[in-house]
Amino acid sequence: MNNGITAALLAGFGTGLSLIVAIGAQNAFVLRQGARRHAVLWVVAICAVSDAVLIALGVAGVGAFVTAWPAALTAVGIAGGGFLICYGVLAARRVLRPVPGAALTAEGGASGSARAAVLTCLAMTWLNPHVYLDTVLLLGSLAADRGDLRWAFGIGAGLASLTWFSTLGYGARLLSGLLAKPGAWRVLDGLVAATMVTMGGLLLARA
Numbered sequence: 001m002n003n004g005i006t007a008a009l010l011a012g013f014g015t016g017l018s019l020i021v022a023i024g025a026q027n028a029f030v031l032r033q034g035a036r037r038h039a040v041l042w043v044v045a046i047c048a049v050s051d052a053v054l055i056a057l058g059v060a061g062v063g064a065f066v067t068a069w070p071a072a073l074t075a076v077g078i079a080g081g082g083f084l085i086c087y088g089v090l091a092a093r094r095v096l097r098p099v100p101g102a103a104l105t106a107e108g109g110a111s112g113s114a115r116a117a118v119l120t121c122l123a124m125t126w127l128n129p130h131v132y133l134d135t136v137l138l139l140g141s142l143a144a145d146r147g148d149l150r151w152a153f154g155i156g157a158g159l160a161s162l163t164w165f166s167t168l169g170y171g172a173r174l175l176s177g178l179l180a181k182p183g184a185w186r187v188l189d190g191l192v193a194a195t196m197v198t199m200g201g202l203l204l205a206r207a
Helices: 002-020 025-036 040-060 062-068 070-096 114-126 129-144 147-175 182-206
Strands: none
Touching (some): 025 114, 025 182
């Protein structure tokens, strides 16, 4: 039985990691906050806890309910798409009109309030229908195939989320030397803008 639990944990960890390790709006935001060393703990905690809650709902069988009510995903897609496009436009504006002193300082200072970072992170997470598709529906259905070991699978997926966002948020500090250059921030913001606008457009098109 212990071998079965371990196998389910590892399967959940690998599956969860494969779903979240990709260039996306949420990951781009966590990377930017981590590089700026601004509200990193809050951002990482929100992303990891949110995933854990959604995975738990999927394992508990809520995915079947969401599938039966497609209008919910449509509404979230419209709201999330509009939000991502707006955030992408702001990032593009920073590329065209850099903010003086926006480069990372040796002390790791950052502009903006922690409250704004928290609200933005919450919106990035809960207004993204892909999060529901990946966690509630996909992981939930895969966990169901594990039978009595479904919760072990879900715990493994949750640990993958925590590991990834912690690595991304705190590992971004290793780029502090590079991101001390204003030009590097323009490149990063350019990638963020392209990612946000593209994903936002896709969400609106699908909705």
